[in-house]
Amino acid sequence: MSRLRAFGRFWWSFVVGDDWVAAAGIAVAIGITAAIAAEHVAAWWFLPAAVAIVLAHSLYREARNSG
Amino acid sequence: MTAGFLIASAFLASAVEFVEALTIVLAAGITRGWRSALTGLGAATLALAVIVSALGPALTLVPISALRLVVGALLLAFGLQWLRKAILRASGYKPLHDEAAIFARELDEARTAQAEQRAGLDWYGFTLAFKGVLLEGLEVAFIVVTFGSAQGNIGLAAIGAGGALVLVVVVGALVRAPLARVPENTMKFAVGVMLTTFGIFWSAEGAGAHWPGDDAALPVVLAFVIALSAASVATLRRRRPAMVAA
Numbered sequence: 507m508s509r510l511r512a513f514g515r516f517w518w519s520f521v522v523g524d525d526w527v528a529a530a531g532i533a534v535a536i537g538i539t540a541a542i543a544a545e546h547v548a549a550w551w552f553l554p555a556a557v558a559i560v561l562a563h564s565l566y567r568e569a570r571n572s573g
Numbered sequence: 574m575t576a577g578f579l580i581a582s583a584f585l586a587s588a589v590e591f592v593e594a595l596t597i598v599l600a601a602g603i604t605r606g607w608r609s610a611l612t613g614l615g616a617a618t619l620a621l622a623v624i625v626s627a628l629g630p631a632l633t634l635v636p637i638s639a640l641r642l643v644v645g646a647l648l649l650a651f652g653l654q655w656l657r658k659a660i661l662r663a664s665g666y667k668p669l670h671d672e673a674a675i676f677a678r679e680l681d682e683a684r685t686a687q688a689e690q691r692a693g694l695d696w697y698g699f700t701l702a703f704k705g706v707l708l709e710g711l712e713v714a715f716i717v718v719t720f721g722s723a724q725g726n727i728g729l730a731a732i733g734a735g736g737a738l739v740l741v742v743v744v745g746a747l748v749r750a751p752l753a754r755v756p757e758n759t760m761k762f763a764v765g766v767m768l769t770t771f772g773i774f775w776s777a778e779g780a781g782a783h784w785p786g787d788d789a790a791l792p793v794v795l796a797f798v799i800a801l802s803a804a805s806v807a808t809l810r811r812r813r814p815a816m817v818a819a
Binding site for chain 2: 520521522523524525528529532533536537539540542543544548549550552553554557558560561562564565568569572
């Protein structure tokens with residue numbers, strides 16, 4: 507069981523890392539992109555914009571915590 | 574363009590990981606004996622080969638749009654971690670990655686660890702090299718398999734990673750010291766930018782979006798990520814000029 511937990515922890519830190527909010531933000535943004543695309547509307551612009559917001563928010567939190 | 578971009582991304586990402594693995598193997602070899610360190614290196618390489626040969630063909634069976642969605646999302650989450658750390662390093666909020674200091678710390682820890690013989694090997698030296706190469710190598714395997722499968726060409730990604738391996742091993746064998754002069758922080762920044770770019774491109778495609786100009790949009794996404802990163806570094810530096818100067 508502890509090995510299973512260690513395996514899960516490894517993959518969590520590998521993919522999600524130390525900012526799960528950013529990873530969750532990306533997952534939500536991809537979901538919204540899919541929803542926009544399903545309406546047959548141009549959806550390519552949404553993800554770059556969302557990445558800019560997620561990155562800025564993540565950096566702001568880190569800077570605030572270490573400043 | 575995409576093929577060159579794919580090879581360059583795999584090369585850079587793999588080179589960064591191989592430089593880190595080399596530091597660990599050198600520390601294990603110098604302090605605990607080369608036999609144990611090289612056996613650990615060989616065992617980890619074998620384990621990685623098994624993982625890649627099992628994962629690679631399995632991924633080719635998944636439909637390309639589903640694959641791009643999953644791989645794109647993973648790369649984006651993974652790439653943003655790299656990019657975030659690189660931006661924080663470049664703006665002075667995180668200390669720069671120092672391979673020489675890491676080597677000195679590894680040497681110190683390896684020298685003070687107790688000797689324990691198992692199967693005729695120094696167990697500490699073996700496990701240090703094995704774990705180091707396996708963990709760093711897993712990141713290379715992840716990048717090669719995901720980049721290659723999403724682009725429908727694992728071979729090209731493997732060429733990039735193979736080139737990096739040969740270069741790092743040859744230089745490492747010649748200098749027998751950690752490659753401290755490799756511009757690792759700059760390379761990590763470039764890898765973060767590339768992973769994020771591919772992640773945005775593929776996950777949007779996988780989600781059903783169509784890029785204007787198809788593959789020709791990739792350099793535009795790259796330019797956007799570079800501009801975003803540069804603006805982030807500039808903004809953070811303005812916030813904390815004293816720490817950057819230190």
